[in-house]
Amino acid sequence: MPDSVAGSLLAWYDQHGRKNLPWHENRTPYRVWVSEIMLQQTQVNTVIPYYEAFMQRFPDVEALASAPVDDVLQHWSGLGYYARARNLQKAAIAVMEEHGGEFPDSQAALEALTGIGRSTAAAILAQAHGIRATILDGNVKRVLARYHAVRGWPGRPKVMNALWAHAEKHTPDARVRDYTQAIMDLGAMVCTRRRPDCADCPINDGCEALAQGIVAQLPESKPRKIMPEKETWLLLIEDDIGNLLMERRPPSGIWGGLWSLPEMDTAVTLDELPEIASRELGIQCEDPEPLAGFRHTFSHYHLHIHPVRLRLTGQSAIADSERLHWHPRSTAPSLGVPSPIRKLLTEPEQPSLV
DNA sequence: GATACGTGGCT
DNA sequence: TAGCCAAGTAT
Known part of the structure; x- marks a missing residue:
């Protein structure tokens, strides 16, 4: 029996999804990779101008690999999490030297590149290669924590494992590229952190949190410490x-x-x-x-x-x-x-x- | 398993 | 306003 969540999300995506972001054009592994790294813990609107300038200066993996590190950091200046920029160039050099300048197309080989973890590797596979792979970013965590009423802070491994399992289960065999974008778009546009639009949600009929009236309480937030x-x-x-x-x-x-x-x-x-x-x-x-x-x-x-x-x-x-x-x-x-x-x-x- | 890692937007 | 959070990964 086909997964109704994927079907509903794809139908919604065809009508409402985002299809014109800069990294949606010319979806080479390199362009998808850079976008995914920039988008880690960083919002779309913040990334867009940085992405455009970065692509102008470093149009391909060879240009990035051969650039002075100060050039790379200058283009990252203001984006934050600067280890991402240093790791990006390290990985670019590895792609040149160990993969002949071509991005690998397996989850394991991608995760071996510094800065690429489970979710980013899957995003590259799905977005650039169209290979079935499962992402779990902040948007997907929120959607699935609500849909399946998953309690607990997602930073806890047990909670994270449960979310990964749900995410894997929903990932379809066909149209993974669109599905991946669809579930992120739903989290960004409908199943938002505050004031989610449950009435217009394409998967509201199966949503456990909605049925239990606890949408606003999920996902649970991180226990905070006093800042030094x-x-x-x-x-x-x-x-x-x-x-x-x-x-x-x-x-x-x-x-x-x-x-x-x-x-x-x-x-x-x-x-x-x-x-x-x-x-x-x-x-x-x-x-x-x-x-x-x-x-x-x-x-x-x-x-x-x-x-x-x-x-x-x-x-x-x-x-x-x-x-x-x-x-x-x-x-x-x-x-x-x-x-x-x-x-x-x-x-x-x-x-x-x- | 817990912590470090940036910045800007939102309430 | 001060705290919370966002397309996570490395250590």
């Missing part, structure tokens, strides 16, 4: 012609691999900053000048940022190294820079007071 507060100083070290010293952050951790301002923790005192700058950065400066600080909230903690201006004395020998780079104060950096830092550099007086 962290403090840091960012050093705006300027030379006499208005260049700022920027520092490449370590490859892991927050803003990994991006360029930011030299950072000190607030355990040191203001007076110590010139000496620390001399020792750590090899430059001579004086007159620490505290600027208005601001708070930046991440998913996991609040960061209190205290910018301090330091004026360089004499000439500096340091420039354009792997770790340190002078950048014109007046223009946005042509490197990968975190959004708050970009704002700090381009709107120096704008950060809100704490």
